[in-house]
Amino acid sequence: MTAAVLEVENLRMEFRAPRNAGGRRVQAVRDVSLEVQEGEILGLVGETGSGKTTVGKCVVRLLRPTAGSIRFMGEDITAMPSSQLRPLRSRIQMVFQDPYSSLDPRMTVSQIVAEPLRAHGTHSRREAAGLVRRTVERVGLSQQVLDRYPNELSGGQRQRVGLARALVLEPRLLIADEPVSALDVSVRAGILNLLVDLQRTMGFSCLFITHDLSVAEFLCDRVAVMYLGEIVEVGTRDEVFGAARHPYTRSLLGAAPLADPVEQRSRQRAILPGEPPSAIDPPPGCSLNPRCPLADRRCTEEAPGPTQVSEGGHVVRCHRVQEQLDLEVARS
Amino acid sequence: MAELLSVQDLQVRLFDRLGVVVAVRDVSLSVEEGEVVALVGESGCGKSVTALALLRLLPPDAQISGRVTFQGRDLLQLPLKELRAIRGRDIAMVFQEPMTSLNPSFTIGNQIGEVLRLHKGLRGQQARERASELLSLVRIGSPEQRLRAYPHQLSGGMRQRAMIAMALACDPKLLILDEPTTALDVTTQAQILDIVRDLRQRLGMSILLITHDLGVVADLADRVAVMYAGSKVEDAEVHRLFAAPRHPYTAGLLRALPRRGRRAGDAQERLLEIPGLVPVLRDLPDACAFAPRCPRSQDDCSNQHPGLAPCEADHRVACLHPEPIVAGAHP
Numbered sequence: 001m002t003a004a005v006l007e008v009e010n011l012r013m014e015f016r017a018p019r020n021a022g023g024r025r026v027q028a029v030r031d032v033s034l035e036v037q038e039g040e041i042l043g044l045v046g047e048t049g050s051g052k053t054t055v056g057k058c059v060v061r062l063l064r065p066t067a068g069s070i071r072f073m074g075e076d077i078t079a080m081p082s083s084q085l086r087p088l089r090s091r092i093q094m095v096f097q098d099p100y101s102s103l104d105p106r107m108t109v110s111q112i113v114a115e116p117l118r119a120h121g122t123h124s125r126r127e128a129a130g131l132v133r134r135t136v137e138r139v140g141l142s143q144q145v146l147d148r149y150p151n152e153l154s155g156g157q158r159q160r161v162g163l164a165r166a167l168v169l170e171p172r173l174l175i176a177d178e179p180v181s182a183l184d185v186s187v188r189a190g191i192l193n194l195l196v197d198l199q200r201t202m203g204f205s206c207l208f209i210t211h212d213l214s215v216a217e218f219l220c221d222r223v224a225v226m227y228l229g230e231i232v233e234v235g236t237r238d239e240v241f242g243a244a245r246h247p248y249t250r251s252l253l254g255a256a257p258l259a260d261p262v263e264q265r266s267r268q269r270a271i272l273p274g275e276p277p278s279a280i281d282p283p284p285g286c287s288l289n290p291r292c293p294l295a296d297r298r299c300t301e302e303a304p305g306p307t308q309v310s311e312g313g314h315v316v317r318c319h320r321v322q323e324q325l326d327l328e329v330a331r332s
Numbered sequence: 333m334a335e336l337l338s339v340q341d342l343q344v345r346l347f348d349r350l351g352v353v354v355a356v357r358d359v360s361l362s363v364e365e366g367e368v369v370a371l372v373g374e375s376g377c378g379k380s381v382t383a384l385a386l387l388r389l390l391p392p393d394a395q396i397s398g399r400v401t402f403q404g405r406d407l408l409q410l411p412l413k414e415l416r417a418i419r420g421r422d423i424a425m426v427f428q429e430p431m432t433s434l435n436p437s438f439t440i441g442n443q444i445g446e447v448l449r450l451h452k453g454l455r456g457q458q459a460r461e462r463a464s465e466l467l468s469l470v471r472i473g474s475p476e477q478r479l480r481a482y483p484h485q486l487s488g489g490m491r492q493r494a495m496i497a498m499a500l501a502c503d504p505k506l507l508i509l510d511e512p513t514t515a516l517d518v519t520t521q522a523q524i525l526d527i528v529r530d531l532r533q534r535l536g537m538s539i540l541l542i543t544h545d546l547g548v549v550a551d552l553a554d555r556v557a558v559m560y561a562g563s564k565v566e567d568a569e570v571h572r573l574f575a576a577p578r579h580p581y582t583a584g585l586l587r588a589l590p591r592r593g594r595r596a597g598d599a600q601e602r603l604l605e606i607p608g609l610v611p612v613l614r615d616l617p618d619a620c621a622f623a624p625r626c627p628r629s630q631d632d633c634s635n636q637h638p639g640l641a642p643c644e645a646d647h648r649v650a651c652l653h654p655e656p657i658v659a660g661a662h663p
Contacts, residue, residue, distance in 0.1 A: 218601075
């Protein structure tokens with residue numbers, strides 16, 4: 001058993017809506033538990049508002065969770081004071097979605113990439129300069145960009161700068177929040193290939209947040225699917241993409257159009273009706289029940305607990321799947 | 333099938349601080365009755381500008397040349413008054429961002445009502461009934477209630493449906509959809525695509541679909557035109573384009589796409605990268621714009637501009653050294 005780099009347990013994050021919006025509590029994340037193992041890429045997949053970005057922000061402590069615990073390399077960082085957190089911060093880094101707004105337009109590329117080194121004050125100026133050059137090269141940029149400003153770079157180049165900034169401290173854990181969503185297909189391919197290569201050579205673990213299923217399938221070792229602040233299914237890439245059990249995962253997989261007209265036009269379409277309910281009033285019972293084709297009375301009353309589908313850690317939260325599994329066990 | 337819309341040698345020049353940008357270069361297109369034609373390409377390739385130019389919705393200083401024939405009339409030459417009667421009635425358009433294309437200070441009912449009043453002369457009860465019928469057509473539940481809602485009270489998916497309902501108000505012959513699902517989540521996207529597919533079957537209208545998403549193209553289109561740096565580089569029946577693309581750019585896009593079943597761990601699977609950057613549309617040389625990034629380019633690519641020429645039945649490509657023909661490819 002490999003060690004977990006990140007363990008999130010029963011994470012809960014509530015926001016208070018502004019007073020003019022009723023001042024009620026928005027339950028962005030409700031009871032999320034997950035683990036990222038050493039050297040693994042875990043995909044956190046979900047639609048807008050499912051809470052996936054909030055989980056990422058809690059992990060890097062940009063947000064202080066309402067409840068639950070976050071352990072990094074065995075140490076509880078949930079409520080750790082900043083002074084103690086500081087050395088750990090260098091080991092957890094984040095890459096953001098928008099390469100346009102996440103880089104300071106008044107800094108040159110070398111200043112941007114050097115900033116984490118400066119903030120942690122662990123390197124001499126000369127060491128830092130060398131490290132910056134090596135990292136910039138590592139992410140596939142030429143040395144010529146070092147003195148340029150972000151506005152002189154393309155979207156793909158900027159995202160490489162964002163990656164260099166995150167990786168210059170050689171973190172153990174990278175939180176990547178939709179890093180390729182703003183990029184065009186031809187540019188995206190380069191960043192995805194680069195991420196695969198960097199992960200293999202540097203060996204960091206990664207929590208990869210995305211709404212794009214094909215990107216998750218390409219990149220991730222394991223995948224967790226979120227809906228309305230909860231993880232409804234988690235498993236290896238093969239389990240989630242090849243043998244999904246949760247009705248939400250299945251409909252997500254069925255909804256994403258395939259870039260092949262023969263396959264796309266011959267597939268069964270099971271379209272999930274309606275829209276995700278508000279995170280202010282999540283429905284009682286299973287959060288999918290108002291939209292779920294399989295929902296029965298129990299689903300509207302009782303929240304489903306985790307059901308183990310396979311020994312490897314394929315877990316689903318669904319009453320109906322649990323019933324099916326019980327039936328399968330009884331038959332055999 | 334009869335031709336509904338024909339675009340010939342459309343050229344669009346836009347002006348900004350730095351001078352002139354040739355956003356669309358000699359694009360020709362045709363949409364037949366009942367046909368769905370997709371215009372595909374990455375950001376900045378000129379696909380949206382093409383659509384806006386058809387209806388003369390570009391800034392007044394934009395220079396547009398060429399011919400856009402719709403039902404026998406050239407839309408580019410038509411007096412503005414006559415064009416206005418066509419916009420919204422015979423040709424309707426749905427934009428990417430439903431929040432910015434709806435007016436936040438009027439109810440949905442007001443906004444659909446406006447179209448009905450302008451083009452159909454419907455008022456009062458009649459207009460309300462028709463508006464509610466339109467909302468039902470795009471599967472909005474309790475339509476009477478929704479007519480009284482303001483855009484901010486609806487979700488993104490609902491707003492996009494309301495936009496489609498408004499576009500359908502006058503039974504247009506041609507519906508232009510500009511990235512209709514790009515701002516939406518996949519499950520909402522699937523609902524919208526299903527509605528569009530169903531409307532097309534029931535109402536038999538033609539659709540010009542502008543998108544960067546090859547999945548959406550594979551789902552809806554009959555024919556596909558691929559654009560790069562303002563020019564159309566390939567044009568084919570949809571199955572043919574996906575199975576046997578001839579332009580190296582189209583082929584590259586398809587190989588760059590992470591797809592279901594493609595996994596980084598398997599057999600060193602890598603996505604194809606298209607090296608380099610999209611050229612600046614300011615000073616394009618008289619050459620193939622893709623040549624600097626093209627794996628198949630040869631010397632002649634950088635000194636002549638390849639025109640679009642037929643390569644097989646119902647398949648045209650603008651390339652001097654196209655991809656080899658795939659034997660046995662579908663269809």
